[in-house]
Amino acid sequence: MEILAVWLIHHKASMTLDSPMNMDGSEYIVGIGVVPATNMQEALQLFDAYLKKQDMAVLEAWKCEQYFPKNFSEISQKNSDINEVAQEALESNKISYVCGISSEALDCEEEQ
């Protein structure tokens, strides 16, 4: 028997023009990988492979945590997005991406 959990990988990943997610010519994106897996190590490996397929790679990861709904119960757009994507990832057993901000958008927000 295997017990599937969802892992949230908070990271920064490189992007190229061929990365399907790229919509503004950014060089990287900061976001959260949402990965169904049986343990953290497997989650990290699966996430690496998922990014590679999209011509992306982890540049930096600062937190990897198991998803527990109670940690995201405070009402905010971010928590609501994480809850939605994590629930779906758990049901579909598919890796997803949430709360991403492109490097171009980050530059803009810093200026403003």
Next chain:
Amino acid sequence: MAANYKGAMTLAEGRYNYRVDVDIILNNGRDKKEFVVRTSLESYGLWKAKYGKSGSPFSMFIKGTTKEAAVIDREIWVFGIDATKANDIVTAVKIGMAYFKVSAEAILNDVYVKNLNAESENDMLRQALVTANKKLYKEVCIAISEAAGILGCKSVLNFWVFSNSNNPKIPKDQLHSTLKEGGATSVSTDENTKHVFDVGDNFGGPGQRFKTNLHLAKLNDKL
């Protein structure tokens, strides 16, 4: 008929929270629209399944029309509207005309779209996707002009496109040439104002945040 009220129409809407801001104009300006007709390619059922899982924002539905339509505040959402089909656009405009009691021009004068992207994008190489997206924008331009003709709109129409000038899926020069092929007499880009939006994908999940530029194409100019 309510005179002088300005409205707008949007195409290819997805998630409610990511709906297009129809008040934005060039050079960081704002031009308040009194009412909006938003359109989505999906039927209401599919839209709700994809984007409105935790509930739908609508408080009223419009009955007795060929397309499903829902109402929230001064906004109508019309579902099952293919923006490349003039007849679909006409249907959405007519629903808006009947509900808001305004002219077709009041709705069609400003049409907004954010990051149109061909379906099944992940199966395509980038150049194929750029080609598919160019075709999509061109067909939408033609459909808007045809709809304007069917509805008897004589005025020049503003077609507003949010898309980053460096969007690998359709870079600025390709976007501009495509809009012109679709009948735009002029196309301009706001290079000075930066907009940052959450952009959803065609699969319905919460999107990521990207920088975007605003482009303005003039359609239906009979000169």
